[in-house]
Structure formats: structure tokens, C-alpha cells
Amino acid sequence: MWVRRPTPYDGPAGLEGQARRFAAQQAFWGAGGILGSIPGAHYVNHPGANRAAEYKPAQLAAALACGFQVPDTLITNDPAEAREFVGSQSLGAVYKPLWNSPYDPGGKAHAVWVREVHDSEITDAVSVCPHLFQAMVPKAFDVRVTAGGDRVTGVRIDSPDLDWRLRQDLMTCTPIGVPHSVASAVSTYLAEFTLTFGAFDFAVTTTGDWHFLECNPNGQWAWQPTPTTDTIAHALADQLQKGHAV
Known part of the structure; x- marks a missing residue:
């Protein structure tokens, strides 16, 4: 089952106030509860795992435990x-x-x-x-690492901005190899949160140190270079078709 940011249900348009909120909450706990408890389903990712992995304090603590370098x-x-x-x-x-x-x-x-x-x-x-x-990390460039199942891809991001999301039309993206130590920590991190998919952001210094910034368990990836998106799409398709990698 692929869970990709479903739109929250606001309740029937014909209701207002408490009645509408009541209906919306019943839908969340009812339909949401069913979608999160299908016997034998292989989730990419389970909605509960997504939510648990979105807390930045939990991300930073897990990143340290998994061997990443993390800024103070x-x-x-x-x-x-x-x-x-x-x-x-x-x-x-x-x-x-x-x-x-x-x-x-x-x-x-x-x-x-x-x-x-x-x-x-x-x-x-x-x-x-x-x-x-x-x-502040004295970075030379940013890296987005996308992990789907047992496949890990990396894209180097060069941007004039501290936050490359600010003006994406000014950034350039090129594929980059992911060091074994980083790939191993990524795998450990995913297992810690029982995730199948994760989009990791790193700041890389001139000395080659990769500093963990965050992991979005539901991150977008279609903006990356075509060879990279092809790999990610196939990794997700393989997960949905075959389940856990053997």
C-alpha cells in the first residue's frame, strides 16, 4: 500500500461547527484506522510510521544513534x-x-x-x-539522498541560497555517489522508524563531511534528474509489487 499525503477530510460541507468537526474526526479515526491496519499489507510507508518519523527532535536523536554527523x-x-x-x-x-x-x-x-x-x-x-x-554547517553543497527499499540514490544540489527550496529555478542538480558509511546509516535509520521510503537532506563540507539535516518520510522526488527519478520509481514499484526485498 502506497501512502502519499492523503488530503485531510474536513467533514460534510452541509454541516458547520462541532457537527462538522465530529464527522471529520470520525472519518479520520475510522477510515484512517482501517487503512492503517490491513492484515499482511506492505506499507510504503505506514501512516503511523510516517507520523512518528516527522518529529524533528526524534529525527535528530535517531540520526545520532544511527551514526550520522549532526550539527549542534x-x-x-x-x-x-x-x-x-x-x-x-x-x-x-x-x-x-x-x-x-x-x-x-x-x-x-x-x-x-x-x-x-x-x-x-x-x-x-x-x-x-x-x-x-x-x-551553521560550512557547506560546499547540499545532497538529497532518496531511499526506496534497498536502493539509495544521491543528487548534489548547488544553490546560491542557504535553503535551496527558496529559489529552485536557480539550483542545479547532478547525480552523486553516496558514501558507504552514509548509505549504511540511512538503512539503519529507516529500520529504526520502520520506514520503506525516506528523503534525506545533507549539507556536505569542503572536506567531504556529510552532515544530516533531516529526513522527510514522504518527500517529493520527481524534481530530480531523470536517471535518478527512474531509479526511484522502479524502487517504489518493486516494493509495491514484490514487498520487502529478500
Whole structure:
């Protein structure tokens, strides 16, 4: 079974308020519960596994345990703690959201990108909710590693931006080999979260060190070069047709 970001059900249009929310929740726990408990099904990925693997704190903890290099990270809602951490990073620090929450002030959709942050910018507004601050990686380029079953592919991403998603029309993508140590850690990480598929992001330094940034268990991949997407598509098809690799 291939689970790829199903649209949440909002309830019947003819209902409003609590009645509509009640119907939507019943559908989520009813239909969602059925889809997540089919006997003998091979999930790519199981919706419960997807959800568990989307928490960034869990990702970072698992990445360290699996052998990845992980930048020093602080998750806090304490402004003083945040300022101290950011100010102590000799190469600088970045801020990134813990979740891509919908954000549309004035009715216009906005995205919150990863960006450099300085201690002087941190205000008491940090106390409203948890924030993720991370040591800046002196990267030469980014890499997207896509794992499907036992197949791992890598794409080097060269972009003028800290967050390559900001202006994708300016980035270039070329296939790149994945070091054995990274591929082995990817396999261990997938097993830790019982995932069959995962899209991993790395920052690679001039000295060749691969730093784990995050793993999207439902990441997009069709934007990559054709030879890479062909490999990923066949890997997913093989999983759905044959089940677990032997």
C-alpha cells in the first residue's frame, strides 16, 4: 500500500461547527484506522510510521544513534537560552521551523525558510512556542539522498541560497555517489522508524563531511534528474509489487 499525503477530510460541507468537526474526526479515526491496519499489507510507508518519523527532535536523536554527523542543535522557548546558544556558534547559526505550518497573514501564503540568525535578533517572542536553532554547517553543497527499499540514490544540489527550496529555478542538480558509511546509516535509520521510503537532506563540507539535516518520510522526488527519478520509481514499484526485498 502506497501512502502519499492523503488530503485531510474536513467533514460534510452541509454541516458547520462541532457537527462538522465530529464527522471529520470520525472519518479520520475510522477510515484512517482501517487503512492503517490491513492484515499482511506492505506499507510504503505506514501512516503511523510516517507520523512518528516527522518529529524533528526524534529525527535528530535517531540520526545520532544511527551514526550520522549532526550539527549542534537547540530546541527551546527560552529567549535567553536561545541567545546564548546562537551567540556561542563560531561559524554562525540558523533557524528552522519544527513543522511547515500553514502561514498566511493577510490571506497571502508565506513559507518559513531556513535562514541565518544572530543573537541580537532573538526577542521574547521566542517564548510563545518551541524554536529550533542549529549550528551553521560550512557547506560546499547540499545532497538529497532518496531511499526506496534497498536502493539509495544521491543528487548534489548547488544553490546560491542557504535553503535551496527558496529559489529552485536557480539550483542545479547532478547525480552523486553516496558514501558507504552514509548509505549504511540511512538503512539503519529507516529500520529504526520502520520506514520503506525516506528523503534525506545533507549539507556536505569542503572536506567531504556529510552532515544530516533531516529526513522527510514522504518527500517529493520527481524534481530530480531523470536517471535518478527512474531509479526511484522502479524502487517504489518493486516494493509495491514484490514487498520487502529478500
